[in-house]
Amino acid sequence: MDKIIIRGGRRLSGKVRVHGAKNAVLPIIAASILAEEGVSVIHDVPGLDDVYTISEVIRALNVDVKYDSKAEVLKVDAKNLSEVEAPYEWVRKMRASFLVMGSLLARKGKAKIPLPGGCAIGSRGIDQHLKGFEAMGAKVEIGQGYIFASTDGRLKGTKIYLDIPSVGATENIMMAATLAEGTTIIENVAQEPEIVDLANYLNAMGARVRGAGTDTIRIDGVERLTGAVHTVIPDRIEAGTFMVAAAITRGDVFVENAIADHLKPVVAKMREMGVIIDELENGVRVYCGPELKCVDVKTLPHPGFPTDMQAQFMAMMLSAKGTSMITETVFENRFMHVDEFKRMGANIRIEGRTSIINGEARLTGAKVKATDLRAGAALILAGLIAEGETEVTELHHIDRGYVDIVGKLRALGADIERHSTPVVQLVKDEVSEGIAMAASSTKASLA
Numbered sequence: 001m002d003k004i005i006i007r008g009g010r011r012l013s014g015k016v017r018v019h020g021a022k023n024a025v026l027p028i029i030a031a032s033i034l035a036e037e038g039v040s041v042i043h044d045v046p047g048l049d050d051v052y053t054i055s056e057v058i059r060a061l062n063v064d065v066k067y068d069s070k071a072e073v074l075k076v077d078a079k080n081l082s083e084v085e086a087p088y089e090w091v092r093k094m095r096a097s098f099l100v101m102g103s104l105l106a107r108k109g110k111a112k113i114p115l116p117g118g119c120a121i122g123s124r125g126i127d128q129h130l131k132g133f134e135a136m137g138a139k140v141e142i143g144q145g146y147i148f149a150s151t152d153g154r155l156k157g158t159k160i161y162l163d164i165p166s167v168g169a170t171e172n173i174m175m176a177a178t179l180a181e182g183t184t185i186i187e188n189v190a191q192e193p194e195i196v197d198l199a200n201y202l203n204a205m206g207a208r209v210r211g212a213g214t215d216t217i218r219i220d221g222v223e224r225l226t227g228a229v230h231t232v233i234p235d236r237i238e239a240g241t242f243m244v245a246a247a248i249t250r251g252d253v254f255v256e257n258a259i260a261d262h263l264k265p266v267v268a269k270m271r272e273m274g275v276i277i278d279e280l281e282n283g284v285r286v287y288c289g290p291e292l293k294c295v296d297v298k299t300l301p302h303p304g305f306p307t308d309m310q311a312q313f314m315a316m317m318l319s320a321k322g323t324s325m326i327t328e329t330v331f332e333n334r335f336m337h338v339d340e341f342k343r344m345g346a347n348i349r350i351e352g353r354t355s356i357i358n359g360e361a362r363l364t365g366a367k368v369k370a371t372d373l374r375a376g377a378a379l380i381l382a383g384l385i386a387e388g389e390t391e392v393t394e395l396h397h398i399d400r401g402y403v404d405i406v407g408k409l410r411a412l413g414a415d416i417e418r419h420s421t422p423v424v425q426l427v428k429d430e431v432s433e434g435i436a437m438a439a440s441s442t443k444a445s446l447a
């Protein structure tokens with residue numbers, strides 16, 4: 001069993017570089033299969049387990065995918081796309097696999113995808129995705145654990161109002177609409193930077209998408225799309241995680257590549273806590289004095305405070321003066337880290353969708369498990385200030401979304417190491433073109 005060991009008490013300083021965004025690259029890879037000809041060359045693709053998973057999904061559709069993990073470049077040639085069924089073995093590993101549905105429906109007129117199911121942080125419905133496809137003329141059937149969608153001829157452009165500004169539904173419908181007949185207008189859409197990045201990539205492929213980043217997106221359907229060159233935006237959640245790492249250890253860290261504009265609520269709340277953040281040309285410098293103040297945070301769709309930073313903020317609140325509160329409005333079960341923090345000596349109370357966090361906690365190292373991706377990151381952050389040794393397990397969650405978090409924190413001065421089983425290490429070392437994909441299959445079958 002892999003584990004991360006942290007001995008707390010070190011102040012972090014130096015520079016850390018943020019990788020390309022997981023939540024931008026996953027829909028972009030799903031969109032790459034829309035291209036009837038030409039190769040897409042996608043830069044700044046992080047070597048994450050989730051990237052390997054979605055790559056395997058599109059490979060199963062007979063798409064040629066090559067990943068150069070050193071250069072972080074992914075090449076996709078989708079001209080031979082022939083299959084329409086995404087394999088359960090990959091979809092069950094990662095919900096975002098469902099994002100291939102819109103592209104498949106648009107390009108092949110049908111798609112068969114296993115129901116992604118719930119996950120630890122919530123039930124995570126897909127009704128808004130399906131409502132969008134149906135409004136465009138698709139017939140959707142659910143049975144034997146699968147969703148089967150089909151259309152006679154092209155999808156038809158129409159007006160769709162989302163009941164909630166779902167990130168995934170916005171992306172899936174956007175992709176489907178690129179090849180639809182006529183104009184699709186989607187209202188009450190998600191406005192995350194990752195939506196804008198997807199729209200930019202689709203437009204580079206020849207699509208006509210306008211309004212991404214606002215609450216209404218208009219897509220004028222085109223006949224065909226071709227491969228395109230694109231560079232993925234930096235990961236704002238990875239950036240935020242390192243910003244918290246700097247503040248929680250009362251350190252001084254330059255987070256290179258962080259785009260402050262994408263991090264407005266995070267920056268604002270950290271400043272409210274007393275953290276100093278200098279917005280520089282190529283990143284942000286984060287430092288602070290010995291004392292942090294308590295704050296209240298409510299997670300919301302963008303441009304509100306991101307739910308994906310909630311657990312990391314809770315770790316930081318444990319070291320602040322006074323009582324902080326977090327209200328989680330996006331996912332109904334995203335407080336699983338609370339019990340793990342308690343194992344480290346935290347005093348936190350949950351009342352409905354709100355956590356009440358008592359500050360100035362004297363955290364002590366303990367054996368804890370990552371219950372989901374960001375919970376895992378938050379436990380590492382807590383370990384950085386805990387007295388003694390913290391051991392974090394269930395690292396597959398963390399590997400979905402952070403490239404070498406241990407190496408990056410160690411380079412900043414943290415006392416942290418990862419203990420891997422030899423066979424996993426062996427697989428991880430396989431990095432040349434194409435081999436990384438095979439390695440991930442091997443790794444998955446070992447998981």
Ligand SMILES: CC(=O)N[C@H]1[C@@H](OP(=O)(O)OP(=O)(O)OC[C@H]2O[C@@H](n3ccc(=O)[nH]c3=O)[C@H](O)[C@@H]2O)O[C@H](CO)[C@@H](O)[C@@H]1O
Nearest residue numbers: 023096123124125126127128129166167168169308330331
């Ligand atoms: C790969 C990716 O980009 N993942 C992000 C994406 O997830 P994801 O796209 O799954 O998140 P959504 O915005 O769709 O979900 C937000 C909420 O809406 C609900 N919902 C969603 C769709 C639907 O059809 N019906 C429905 O009820 C979900 O259960 C959830 O409670 O946005 C989340 C919210 O910012 C982030 O935490 C995830 O990191």
Ligand SMILES: C=C(OP(=O)(O)O)C(=O)O
Nearest residue numbers: 023095096308373374401
């Ligand atoms: C919840 C997350 O991702 P996903 O939607 O891929 O589960 C996340 O990135 O924190």
